[in-house]
Every structure is written in structure tokens, then in C-alpha cells.
Amino acid sequence: MAQWMKDTWVWVVASPWFKGGALLALATAAFVLGGRGGWYGVSSLEVKPLSETQGAPGGIVYYLPQSIVEADLTFRVTKCDVEISPVGAPQFLFDGVVTAELKLSSEPDLTRGYVIRSQSMDGAFWRTDLAIDLNRGMLKSLNAVTVSEFKPPAGSDLVTTIQEAFKVLLPKDHSAGSDALVDRVRLREQVCGVDLITALDKAQGPEPKAGRADIFQRSVHIVPGEPCPAVAPAMASDPACVLPGMDTIGRLLRDPGPGGGVLATRIDKFSIALQITEGKKPQPIAGEVKGIVYRIPGSATLSVCLVRCQGTGGRILLSKTLPVAQFGSEAIAPAERRLFSDRTTKLAFSDTGELVKATFNDARAAEGK
Numbered sequence: 317m318a319q320w321m322k323d324t325w326v327w328v329v330a331s332p333w334f335k336g337g338a339l340l341a342l343a344t345a346a347f348v349l350g351g352r353g354g355w356y357g358v359s360s361l362e363v364k365p366l367s368e369t370q371g372a373p374g375g376i377v378y379y380l381p382q383s384i385v386e387a388d389l390t391f392r393v394t395k396c397d398v399e400i401s402p403v404g405a406p407q408f409l410f411d412g413v414v415t416a417e418l419k420l421s422s423e424p425d426l427t428r429g430y431v432i433r434s435q436s437m438d439g440a441f442w443r444t445d446l447a448i449d450l451n452r453g454m455l456k457s458l459n460a461v462t463v464s465e466f467k468p469p470a471g472s473d474l475v476t477t478i479q480e481a482f483k484v485l486l487p488k489d490h491s492a493g494s495d496a497l498v499d500r501v502r503l504r505e506q507v508c509g510v511d512l513i514t515a516l517d518k519a520q521g522p523e524p525k526a527g528r529a530d531i532f533q534r535s536v537h538i539v540p541g542e543p544c545p546a547v548a549p550a551m552a553s554d555p556a557c558v559l560p561g562m563d564t565i566g567r568l569l570r571d572p573g574p575g576g577g578v579l580a581t582r583i584d585k586f587s588i589a590l591q592i593t594e595g596k597k598p599q600p601i602a603g604e605v606k607g608i609v610y611r612i613p614g615s616a617t618l619s620v621c622l623v624r625c626q627g628t629g630g631r632i633l634l635s636k637t638l639p640v641a642q643f644g645s646e647a648i649a650p651a652e653r654r655l656f657s658d659r660t661t662k663l664a665f666s667d668t669g670e671l672v673k674a675t676f677n678d679a680r681a682a683e684g685k
Contacts, residue, residue, distance in 0.1 A: 360606035361651040362436035366429030368603070375433040376448055378455040379424035380611050381669040382642040384539055385618055386419040387590055391532040391565035395481070396508040396516060400500045408507060408579060411481040412565050412586055416620050418474040420638055422667050424453040428600060428646075430609050458608060458651060458663040476620055476634040482582050507579070509570030532568055534559065540592045540616050540640045548590065555594075556625045561586035589621040589630065598645050607648040611669035614643030641668040649674065 366377060395411035432448070449457040486503070504513060511529035536548050536559065544550040544557035551558050561584040566572050572580045593616045601609055617637050624630035649671060651661045664673040 360436060361608065362433045362604055362606055363430050363609050363648075364433060364604045365600060365602065366431055367427075367600075369431055373431045374435075375431040376450075377429055377431050377453070378448075378450055379426060379453045380428040380430070380609070380641070380646070381422040381454045381667065382425035382428075382539065383613070383638070383640045383668055384421050384423055384537055385590070385592065385638070386421055387536045387538070387620070388417045388419070389534050389536065389559065389564070389588060390415045390417075391534075391568070391586065393512060393516065393530045393565060393568050394479075396504070396512055396569065398486070398500050398504040398507065400503075405485045406500070406503060408484045408486055409481075410484070410582070411479070413477065413479045414565070414586060414588060415475065415477045416588060416634070418618065418620070418634075418636070420668075422454065422641065422669075425642060428611075432608075433604075454669070455608070455610070456665055459661060474634075474636060478622060478633055480586060480622075482585070484579050484582055486579075505570070507569060507571055509568075512568055512570070530568060532564055534564060536590065538590060538592065541594075541597060541642055551589075551624065554589065554591075554624045554626050554630075556589035556591035556619075556621065558587055558589045558624070560584055564588070585623060587623050589619075589623065589625050591619045591621065591625040592640075593617045597642050601646050601648070605648050607650040608663060609646055609648055610663075610665060610671050611641050612644045612647055613639040613641045613666075613668040613670050614645075616640040616643055639668045639670075641670075644669075647671075 364375075366373065392413045392415075393411070394413055395409055397409045399407040399409060401407070447457075447459045448455070486507075508516075509529075515529040534547065536545060536557065538545065538548075538557055548557035548559045550556065560566075562572065562580055565586045566580070566583040569583070572583055615637050617635060619625050619632055620634040622631040622633055625632060649661075649663055651663070662673070662675040663671060666672045
């Protein structure tokens with residue numbers, strides 16, 4: 317160091333001005349900078365599993381999301397008719413169309429709740445505001461804007477439509493009598509019903525509308541990893557969730573009994589099976605942790621099948637790999653605050669719980685730009 321610099325420093329230190337408020341200001345500045353630099357430690361958000369909490373949670377409770385597959389099914393009868401033969405048994409003609417539209421949504425996983433402890437959010441010297449955004453109990457963001465929910469890809473590749481047709485011989489006791497036309501009308505009304513016949517004979521658009529006699533609609537909610545819902549029970553020989561044809565499109569018929577049960581058997585060929593590849597929930601994070609617990613979604617393959625997805629006699633109509641939150645793993649995103657610091661941790665999560673954005677900024681530094 318040059319001699320003049322040493323002399324200057326000695327003069328500054330020895331001066332009354334430095335020995336006064338400047339020394340205190342310098343020490344204060346060093347103390348504040350040390351706090352902002354984390355020299356005196358940091359305050360981390362502390363999170364504890366809700367299942368390990370006794371009594372009142374003592375903080376903000378949030379749940380990890382779990383994915384739900386929603387299948388909107390539309391069954392439509394396009395033909396329900398009878399042909400009368402003067403010599404043989406009458407024939408029943410049936411055409412049907414089934415459309416399956418799949419959606420992915422999320423709901424709180426009540427088995428994966430966490431508490432952000434209040435003690436870790438308090439502090440007289442923490443300058444950073446803490447903004448936590450919840451959606452139906454699920455953590456959406458921390459000091460950040462929320463992100464949009466999952467939407468099916470463009471082109472509606474989660475929609476499938478099938479059309480099936482068949483003919484069935486009815487019992488010979490329904491054969492034509494003296495008036496074949498009257499016998500056909502009577503038999504058609506017996507099997508199809510007047511309401512369905514009226515709907516089919518009346519020109520209508522293909523758009524499904526509530527209350528139409530030729531359309532039956534049903535929505536099925538399936539939670540991957542959980543048992544099938546009651547409206548679509550699993551089969552003994554197939555783990556898929558099945559909606560029997562007789563409980564869906566068969567409901568549009570007045571009496572599917574004629575034909576000695578053969579008609580009912582053919583109607584069940586319109587059964588729709590929904591199968592999700594088996595997955596397993598990971599073990600939850602135990603004990604108190606420093607940071608925000610979130611999920612890294614796994615994946616599962618969803619198949620929509622006609623009759624069944626495995627074995628003979630079935631057909632796969634659509635197979636798609638989708639993100640499934642509960643089949644993934646759990647991770648921790650650190651969220652720290654420092655003494656006298658304006659540094660902010662910003663986190664944003666997708667609808668399946670995935671961390672899609674993480675930023676760490678200093679409000680003071682940003683203002684100076």
C-alpha cells in the first residue's frame with residue numbers, strides 16, 4: 317500500500333468525525349450487510365405432515381394434489397327397427413354410437429396434508445412479505461401468480477368415437493300374422509319404445525342434448541390407484557372399470573328381453589372399459605422439514621376399450637399416457653428469509669403439483685435497475 321494511503325487512513329481513523337457517528341454508521345452497515353448475506357443464519361419455512369400434528373395445526377394447512385380421470389361418455393342409438401319376414405323369424409336391427417371424452421383434473425389428496433408452521437413465518441426483522449395461494453386446499457403458488465390448469469392437447473386426441481351395428485333374430489312366435497305391417501309396428505314398439513322411435517323418426521342434429529330419448533350420457537370419475545367407482549365396477553377377469561352396455565345404451569330400449577336373451581347379450585357388446593396402468597404412491601416425507609413439500613408427477617397409461625381391455629373379445633379404442641400426481645415422488649423446495657433482506661422466493665405449481673417456476677430475487681436490487 318502506498319504511504320499516502322496509509323497516512324490518509326490513519327488521519328481518518330484519528331479524526332473526531334470518524335470517532336463519532338461514522339463509526340457507528342459503518343458498524344451498522346456491516347451488520348445489515350451481514351444479515352442480508354446470511355452471516356447470522358436464515359429463517360426457513362418449516363413444514364410438518366398434518367398426520368403428525370396433534371391438536372390444532374398451528375399454521376397454514378395445504379394438501380398435495382391427486383389426479384382424477386374424468387370420462388364423459390355419450391351413448392346414442394341411431395337405429396332401432398324390426399324387419400318382418402313372411403316365412404322366417406323377424407329380425408331386430410340396431411345401430412349405436414359411443415363417444416368417450418377424457419379429461420384430467422385434480423383434487424386434494426387428504427392423505428397428504430402439510431402444515432406451514434406459524435413460528436417459521438413470524439419475525440420482526442424479516443422484510444419479505446409472504447403470500448401463499450391455495451386452490452381448494454392445494455398449494456398453487458408462493459409469492460407468485462398461479463398457473464393455468466391442465467388442458468387436453470389441441471386436436472382433441474383424448475376423444476374417441478365408435479359405431480357398432482348388429483342384427484338379431486327374434487323368437488318365431490313374433491313372426492308375421494295376417495297383417496305384417498301392424499305386427500312390425502307392434503313389435504318395434506315393444507322392443508324400442510314409443511319415445512325412442514319418435515326420436516329416431518324425427519330429424520335431429522348429431523349434437524347430444526339432455527332429455528333426448530335416443531341419447532344416454534354418463535360421467536365417470538376414476539382416481540388412479542383407487543378402486544373403481546360403483547357406476548363402473550371392475551370385472552373379475554379384467555382390472556378395468558366397466559360400464560355395461562345394458563346399463564347405458566340398453567336403458568334407451570323399452571324391453572331388450574325378446575330374443576331369449578340374445579338381444580341383451582349383443583347390447584352388452586357396447587360395454588366401455590376404462591383401464592389405468594397400476595401405480596403406487598410413494599412414501600410420504602416424514603418429520604419436520606425446512607421448505608415447501610411438493611409433488612413431482614408420475615405417469616400412467618389410460619386405455620378406453622370396447623367390452624374389455626385384456627383377453628379376447630375386446631378392442632382398445634384409445635390409449636394415452638397422462639401425468640398422474642399421486643404416482644410421482646415428493647420433493648422439497650427451500651424457502652428461506654434472511655435478516656434485513658428483501659430477497660424473495662417465488663414458486664409456482666401446475667395443476668398436477670409439479671414445480672413449474674422458481675425464482676429468487678431481491679426487491680431492492682430490482683428497484684435499483
